[in-house]
Amino acid sequence: MAKSYSPIVLDSIEPEYFPAVNIYVKQGHNFTLYRSEEMELTESGLDRLRQSGVEFVHVDNSSADEVLLYVENNLKFICSNEKISRTSKNMVLSHIMMNNVAEVFKNPTQPETCIKCRNFLKQHEFLIDDRRDLMELLAKFSHYDVYLFKHSAQVAILAMYLHRKLFEAAGDELVAIGVGAMLHDIGMLDVSYDIHEKSGALTPKEYLRVRHHPRIGHDMLRQIGLTDPISLSMVLDHHERYNGTGYPRQLYEDEIPRNTQIGTICDTYCALTMDRPYRPASTPEEAVRIMQGEKKLYHPDFFDAFAGIIMG
Ligand SMILES: [Fe+2]
Ligand SMILES: [Fe+2]
Secondary structure, three states, X not given: OOOOEEEEEHHHOOOOOOOOOXXXXXXXXXXXXXXXXXXXXXXXXXXHHHHOOOOEEEEEOOOHHHHHHHHHHOHHHHHHOOOOOHHHHHHHHHHHHHHHHHHHHHOOOOHHHHHHHHHXXXXXXXXXXXXXXXXXXXXXXXHOOOHHHHHHHHHHHHHHHHHHHHHOOOHHHHHHHHHHHHOOOHHHHHOOHHHHOOOOOOOHHHHHHHHOHHHHHHHHHHHOOOOOHHHHHHHHXXXXXXXXXXXXXXXXXXXXXXXXXXXXXXXXXXXXXXOEOOEOOOOHHHHHHHHHHOHHHOOHHHHHHHHHHHHO
């Protein structure tokens, strides 16, 4: 198996407790061994890395699970540690969120994976007060690899932020929105990797396959016990469009629930702002401009509110 590397937020490392694994620093496209597993890890060493501008270190795939478990087990401590910046805390939470999504993708028939997503959102809140925090966090996702996991986490973070700002959503509603957004593309499990990562145009047959993913995702989640109508609609209806041209049900205007209308705006924006095999990432401003050009696809008031927040 080819070696791959996972980024770890530097500030999440407590030298005394961090597992004895090889740690790498990324320089350009190369990964240089910073500390081998038998060497002691020291606070002063980590400080030197911080001073040279390093925010992430990397571990290789042989130790990624062990390190992830360490981060998960220390999440409470990391989030309450005043020495760790808000941005670092948000990145650690994003990392765990991506992993929760990955676990559902790996075990889509196990109800526990879905429950874990919900419990994570119940227990941990992202520390995002304003646009600057939000944009800074979304920009840091470029450190991570797997498109669908980081896309899902980005959509969840943005959807929860917009619902808090626009409708003061909180509690169980916000958790349901987060779960729906985290899992909105779970039906892509049914779409082969080749189709998903294809750089050219899809054949009609491939396109048909992709169009099934909201329904497949919805049915999959129902089968493992997801019942919240907010989450389920965010999965089933995230490709519906305000002017009735979406799929799978061709819902029109306010037939699409409010949470889902916000979710679709977030979904489109987060997809546009990430590199894809068939096009490079748009900047936030470009993405809003592209969406402005097809504004009839979105609820006009929600789109304006969203654009106002993104453009600052
Ligand atoms: Fe989708
Ligand atoms: Fe999506």
